[in-house]
Amino acid sequence: MSYKNDVTARKEGPDQGLSPDLVNDLRRMVDDERARSMMSMPSERVMRAIRASIAAQRATFLERELVSWFRPVLALGVMVIMMLAVYNFDLSRQNDHPQTPAEMVLGLQPVTVAAAYDIEFDHHD
Amino acid sequence: MASVSKVDALSTEEQLIAATLQGNDDAFRRIVDRYMDEVSRTVTGMLGAGPEIDDVVQEVFIKLHRSLHTFRGDAALKTFIIRMAINKSLDALRKRKRMRWLQPWAHDDPWEPPSEETSDAHLTQQEDYVHLRRAVDQLPEGQRAVVILRLLEECSTEETALILNIPYGTVLSRLKRGVDKLKKHIETTPESRRSGGAL
Numbered sequence: 001m002s003y004k005n006d007v008t009a010r011k012e013g014p015d016q017g018l019s020p021d022l023v024n025d026l027r028r029m030v031d032d033e034r035a036r037s038m039m040s041m042p043s044e045r046v047m048r049a050i051r052a053s054i055a056a057q058r059a060t061f062l063e064r065e066l067v068s069w070f071r072p073v074l075a076l077g078v079m080v081i082m083m084l085a086v087y088n089f090d091l092s093r094q095n096d097h098p099q100t101p102a103e104m105v106l107g108l109q110p111v112t113v114a115a116a117y118d119i120e121f122d123h124h125d
Numbered sequence: 126m127a128s129v130s131k132v133d134a135l136s137t138e139e140q141l142i143a144a145t146l147q148g149n150d151d152a153f154r155r156i157v158d159r160y161m162d163e164v165s166r167t168v169t170g171m172l173g174a175g176p177e178i179d180d181v182v183q184e185v186f187i188k189l190h191r192s193l194h195t196f197r198g199d200a201a202l203k204t205f206i207i208r209m210a211i212n213k214s215l216d217a218l219r220k221r222k223r224m225r226w227l228q229p230w231a232h233d234d235p236w237e238p239p240s241e242e243t244s245d246a247h248l249t250q251q252e253d254y255v256h257l258r259r260a261v262d263q264l265p266e267g268q269r270a271v272v273i274l275r276l277l278e279e280c281s282t283e284e285t286a287l288i289l290n291i292p293y294g295t296v297l298s299r300l301k302r303g304v305d306k307l308k309k310h311i312e313t314t315p316e317s318r319r320s321g322g323a324l
Binding site: 025028033037 | 154165170173175254277311
């Protein structure tokens with residue numbers, strides 16, 4: 001590992017007062033740690049990571065775009081469901097049969113024992 | 126405007142930046158090659174040996190790639206990159222602290238990959254490095270960053286002040302205090318007393 005200056009050759013300024021041994025030991029220690037910690041071909045791995053990061057960024061962008069496109073569809077869907085619920089509720093109130101609120105909102109027909117055994121299916125008022 | 130169609134080993138930083146901004150992968154690879162040493166040394170100096178060094182170095186270059194368009198050229202590219210390396214290292218240190226808080230049972234022994242060399246000289250040297258690393262790890266983040274930049278990266282006091290965005294005088298005082306603490310810690314280790322040296 002190369003350094004610009006060997007600390008033994010460097011003139012110590014007023015802001016330094018450093019022991020050359022300390023500086024050189026620090027450098028050797030970091031070089032040793034780096035050799036033990038870094039895997040081979042770091043630049044190659046960095047470039048691969050950057051390509052993966054760009055791909056992930058593109059995926060996130062696409063995701064955001066899709067969400068923005070589907071947001072109005074989602075809002076419209078919710079509105080249609082609400083309108084249907086109100087319509088069902090309104091229609092169910094006109095029935096004489098007692099119904100639970102869930103049945104009214106969902107527009108379920110009242111099922112009674114008599115109605116279940118009513119064989120005249122085509123009979124309507 | 127610099128030519129961006131082709132870059133080579135002699136291309137200037139401005140040419141490499143311009144080519145990278147136009148999507149030239151080769152140009153960015155050359156920037157990575159030029160600054161890999163500085164970045165990996167700074168990150169290792171701040172964090173010590175460990176499996177996360179590789180990840181932090183990668184994060185620095187990924188961040189550089191994303192934010193290269195914000196580089197205005199007011200300072201040297203090295204200053205821009207080393208600042209990112211310091212910031213990412215500080216993030217990693219904070220993450221380490223959080224993990225230590227979340228997992229207090231995890232031991233604090235220095236990370237040691239398997240080594241085949243077991244000679245006495247090598248073992249003594251490794252022991253010295255462990256003591257020095259402990260001394261560096263005991264420095265507050267600000268002092269550690271100044272010590273790493275000034276002693277390891279050989280940045281000038283002005284460059285260090287610019288990178289860390291602190292006043293010139295603060296660099297001097299942090300360096301003084303940091304070096305004093307290092308010396309004090311090293312002098313108190315049994316090995317140092319035995320050998321009578323700085324380390």
